[in-house]
Each structure stands twice: as structure tokens, then as C-alpha cells.
Amino acid sequence: MKIGVLAVQGAFIEHEAMLQRLGVSCIQVRQKTDLQGIDGIVLPGGESTVQGQLLHKLEIFEPLKAMIADGLPVLATCAGLILLAEHLDGDATTHLATLPVCVKRNAYGRQLSSFTATADVGDIADYPLVFIRAPYISAAGENVQTLAKVDGNIVAVRYQNQIGLAFHPELTDDTRIHASFLKLVEDRFSKQ
Numbered sequence: 001m002k003i004g005v006l007a008v009q010g011a012f013i014e015h016e017a018m019l020q021r022l023g024v025s026c027i028q029v030r031q032k033t034d035l036q037g038i039d040g041i042v043l044p045g046g047e048s049t050v051q052g053q054l055l056h057k058l059e060i061f062e063p064l065k066a067m068i069a070d071g072l073p074v075l076a077t078c079a080g081l082i083l084l085a086e087h088l089d090g091d092a093t094t095h096l097a098t099l100p101v102c103v104k105r106n107a108y109g110r111q112l113s114s115f116t117a118t119a120d121v122g123d124i125a126d127y128p129l130v131f132i133r134a135p136y137i138s139a140a141g142e143n144v145q146t147l148a149k150v151d152g153n154i155v156a157v158r159y160q161n162q163i164g165l166a167f168h169p170e171l172t173d174d175t176r177i178h179a180s181f182l183k184l185v186e187d188r189f190s191k192q
Contacts, residue, residue: 001185004029004038008054010046010079014170018178032059040073040185043080045132045168048105051079052095061096068098073188074162075181081164082135089138099162100141107136107153107166121156121165122147124176129155129167136166161188 003019005012007028016026019042027034029041041064043051055061068074068084076084076099084099091105114132121127122145129150137154140146147156147163155166161184169177 001025001039001182002027002037003182003185004034004041006041006043006051006060006080008058008060009050010044011077011168011170012042012044012046014168015042015044015075015077015178018170018175019182022175022179022182024182029060030058032063035060035063035067038072039189040075040181041067042181043074043076043083044170045078045080048079048082048095049093051083052093055083055095065096065098068096068162071161071188073181073184074098075165075178076163077165077168077170078132078134081137081166084162084164085137086141087139099157099159099164100144101137101154101157101159101164102139103135103166104138105135106133107138117150119148119150119155121177122158122180124180127169127176128172128174130169130171131155131167132171134166137164 083095085103087102089104144159
């Protein structure tokens with residue numbers, strides 16, 4: 001199994017370290033050719049506007065969008081969630097738009113408003129959530145499974161092959177969310 005980690009900007013090294021702890025081979029996706037042969041992809045936190053621009057400039061956007069539409073498993077955190085969202089609250093801009101949700105950017109305020117919480121995330125009990133200038137999901141489309149809420153706001157969803165998180169599991173010592181993503185990748189291959 002080989003997992004791509006989008007490495008054009010943002011917190012990609014922490015995701016790589018988490019996946020390597022789980023014994024998985026990773027490749028940094030920095031150009032279109034890096035997408036070849038990957039079994040899943042992580043879209044990390046960072047600055048979504050910059051990441052979106054770089055996806056186009058580096059000619060990664062179209063092939064990545066097609067791969068996700070074709071079932072490539074995705075774990076998207078914070079800015080990655082914004083990249084996947086079909087709609088952004090109060091903003092006409094969209095990026096990959098493969099996840100039928102509306103996301104409110106910087107919903108919890110500025111960097112100084114960063115916080116931690118604990119919640120169940122799907123079947124994962126008592127998971128430590130790290131929020132940094134975090135968005136939340138203000139609306140979820142049909143067939144989108146809500147995995148977690150904090151203060152009544154949706155902060156984790158799953159839709160088909162996509163897991164979207166408003167928080168940063170890579171900034172914890174808890175590997176369970178990354179392991180759950182890898183199970184999604186394994187399940188895809190068992191069905192082929």
C-alpha cells in the first residue's frame with residue numbers, strides 16, 4: 001500500500017510520520033506524476049487558498065479530482081476539508097468540490113482561538129481533537145455520514161471514499177483515525 005500526502009504547502013510531514021508509524025509507505029505529492037500508483041491520499045491542513053492555487057499551477061488539480069471521483073480514498077484535514085467541500089459558507093470559491101458539504105472557513109476564529117476537545121469520531125471513542133483556525137461543516141448533503149460534532153457543529157464526516165475532518169489528528173499521538181483511513185483503502189482493494 002502506498003499513500004500519497006499532498007506536500008505543496010501545510011502540515012504534511014506530521015501525516016507522513018503518523019502513517020509511517022502504522023507501517024505504511026508514503027510519497028509526497030508535489031507534481032502530477034507523484035499521483036501514479038497511489039492507493040489513497042491525505043490532504044493536509046495549511047492554507048486552502050494557496051493549496052488550491054498550487055494544485056492548478058502544478059497541474060495536479062484535474063487528475064486528482066478525477067481520481068477522487070473514481071473512488072480514491074481521501075483523508076482531508078482542516079484546509080484539506082475546505083479543498084473537498086462543494087460549497088464554502090459566504091464564499092463562491094470552490095476547489096475540488098467532491099464532498100457534498102458546506103464548510104465555514106475559520107469558524108472558530110483566529111490562530112489564538114485554537115483549542116482542543118475530546119469526542120467520539122464514528123466508532124472511535126474519546127478521540128483528542130486539535131483545532132487550529134479551524135473550519136466546521138455548516139451543512140451536509142444527503143448520504144454524508146456525520147462522524148463527530150463539537151458544540152453542536154459538525155467537525156467530521158464521511159462520504160463514500162472521503163473522510164473530511166475540521167481538526168488535526170496528525171498533531172496527536174493517537175493513530176486510530178489514520179488507521180481507520182487505511183482500513184478504507186484496504187476495503188477498496190478487497191472489493192476490486
